[in-house]
Amino acid sequence: MGALSIRNVRKSYGGVEVLKGIDLDIEDGEFMILVGSSGCGKSTLLALIAGLDSLDAGEIRIGNRVVNDLPPKDRDIAMVFQAYSLYPSMTVRQNISFGMEMRNVPKDDRAKTIDRVAQILRIGPLLDRRPSQLSGGQRQRVAMGRAIARDPALFLFDEPLSNLDAKLRIEMRTEIKRLHQRLGTTIVYVTHDQIEAMTLGDRIAVMQAGAIQQIGTPQEIYDRPANLFVAGFMGSPPMNFLHAPVVALGCGFGVALELKGHKITLPAVNGHGELKDWVGKEVVLGIRPEQITQKVDSLLGASYIRTLTLPVEVVEPTGPDTLVHVSIDAIGLTCRVHPSFTKPPGEGIELMFDLSKAVLFDPKTEARIG
């Protein structure tokens, strides 16, 4: 039995279709991320799940019940909002208690729940303060406390970390994941931040233009993106894309590129024979920055390895790695190189292309090949 099941859900605002038939099944206890850039419909979908807005078509089930026409309070959900949305005139204790009062929970039980929640989130000393007296991180904890006190079948998080500064965001991210492991409650979590999506989710649904582009585990999404959008959206710095025709090589296939008038080829391991039909046609080769590195001697003989020496254009140290920008045939490439192997701009750098994880896309449909 799934915790949440969404069938062909559609929603339009003033003639603009914001959700174009969403299907999504979430297992009990799963941490599901809805990720996409702003305007992709992810927050709308969350509002529909919460019951804060009505859907035009389709069906939403929470547990075994169809909740299409139920008000938010009867859906057995709790929600954490982007701006925390604590009740400004109430103390932390009253904030947490409010929902229980509305559900007529007896006073003793309310006090017990507040104690339990305060202990889980370590907000005991803050209970009698008002939201305006709390820091951003503390407000975020209280907002989560309010949700936990509900003990719902489903948690909904709407970009809960986007108001926090970078350091606190990473701290709270870990805390949310720890909380999920402890409580085991199903979570639907909306974010525009692909790193949050990768780090938190059991599974990720990548959305764009009102449709789900791909659903999968973080690693699946990262390694085998369903299309060019997903490939470009997930990962930072983003995947490199090279438009090139497919050629048959001795024992397999590759893509042909031109470098200063010389023809070069990169092996394409992805296709299991399917690439036969693509010979002579153009494809998009996607290769992540960490797959273009300094030479690693132990790998050099492999069929999926190719080395090229290219002039360095820009160097960006990040600490653990240095990002080196080069180009092939006027197409910019970002490479992730160990700091000790970088060269200053203008000099040539010998780079190793590891194509074992490269992916190919159809330039017309933008879908992955193979």
Add this chain to the structure above:
Amino acid sequence: MIDGVGIRALGALKPARIAIYLLLGVACLYFLLPLFVMIITSVKPLDEIRAGNLISLPRTITFDAWHKAWASACTGVRCEGLHGYFWNSVSFVVPAVVISTLIGAINGYVLTMWRFKGADVLFMLLMFGCFIPFQAVLLPMARTLGALGLANSIAGLVFVHVVYGLAFTTLFFRNYYVTLPDAVIKAAKVDGAGFSAIFRRIVLPLSGPIIVVTVIWQFTQIWNDFLFGVVFSSGERQPITAALNNLVNTSTGVKEYNVDMAAAIIAALPTLFVYVVAGRYFLRGLTSGAVKG
């Protein structure tokens, strides 16, 4: 170098500063002079007023005029002072202010947080109410009051002022509530709060500044109203503004300026009182759009 700039800036500012304070002082004097004249005149004996200068300080201070204005001055044929009319005013101003403020708050709440089809059109139509002159509604209102059986009654005056004030109170609350974060209301809905619980527990506790603004506005408007008071009430049911007019216009030969002045101050005291008590909230409320809880 930096110090030099600072000193020069200060030097340039100084004459400007003085000019500003001078101007403010003159303005202050200009606005306070009438009040000053009223107060000193009200405590002078009548012969001193006739003999002396308008702004000369009183030689002997007497509160006889105040006493007479409150308890025994003639307003037409009745000679019982203003006190009865003062309480008349209180008796309809207080309920009218409370009811119009409360309904305005509910209207504003519905128009911002429970939006329905046509809410904007309704709000626009309601705003027309702010621009309808008092005179235009006199006849229809008289018919309405007659039909409701409220003619010449305190309840009738309350009704008139509530209806007339709703456009303003709704505007105030609506414009204040649009600045409240929408997500707080959503959170309350998810928490299971309904229409009235959200209003009472979440929205009203955040409404302090705008309630103060509305109460001051409504209190001043209704207390100072003369036209509705004269038209929709008569005799001993009239509000203090109508009685003040009668008092000043009733003469028994001698014009008692000190009694007139005392009566005028008595009539103005409640609004002054409301301003002084709530004034600092008033200013805060007017700029409340920028303030976040």
